[in-house]
Amino acid sequence: MKVLSWNCQGLGTALIVRNLNDEIRKNNPSIIFLMETKIKLARIRKIRSKCGFIHDLYVEPKGLAGGLALWWHGGISLSVLYKSKNSIHTIIESASLKVPKYATFVYELPKERERRVV
Structure with a gap:
């Protein structure tokens, strides 16, 4: 199982979508985690579908900042245990895994002084 x-x-431009599709073709991931998507749910679902993924979870951006997307294929059972504007905590099951795995997908602000301690 590969994760990209x-x-x-920003996922709204044709160039970015084309680059994403190139990465999908090269790497054949089972799960994709996208950060800083900056677009609304309806648009990102169209892109997900064009990229060949069935399932998704989305955290909406705040204005023109942020946004998280998690996509996965049908052979995977992914349950979300927790989500916030900066992270998605999951448990993943599939035929290729002997036991369920926990995975946390995190996006944090690049400048340490802008991060908030929780």
């Missing part, structure tokens, strides 16, 4: 994690810094 990408800070796409």
